[in-house]
Amino acid sequence: MKFKRLITIVLFLFLILSLTSCVPAGVTEYEYGFFGGFWHGFIITFSLIGYWFFDIGIWAETNTGLTYYLGCGIGMLIMSILSYGRL
Numbered sequence: 001m002k003f004k005r006l007i008t009i010v011l012f013l014f015l016i017l018s019l020t021s022c023v024p025a026g027v028t029e030y031e032y033g034f035f036g037g038f039w040h041g042f043i044i045t046f047s048l049i050g051y052w053f054f055d056i057g058i059w060a061e062t063n064t065g066l067t068y069y070l071g072c073g074i075g076m077l078i079m080s081i082l083s084y085g086r087l
Contacts, residue, residue: 036068037068
């Protein structure tokens with residue numbers, strides 16, 4: 001039973017690390033569009049946790065504007081539906 005719990009904890013930590021490894025950090029030359037915004041909106045929960053403890057960004061500073069924010073909003077909406085099961 002303890003081994004199963006240990007495996008669960010290790011997999012959970014791996015999931016968190018893999019999701020927060022893709023958060024934007026600082027200004028880059030690449031301009032993020034709709035799909036970049038969607039991904040950043042989808043991992044916003046993990047980004048916030050990482051933001052509290054490390055120096056990482058919440059969203060990309062160089063983005064395309066409306067399409068990025070639209071993707072970010074849709075990503076956050078889908079993540080909240082998957083997390084809580086309702087709006």
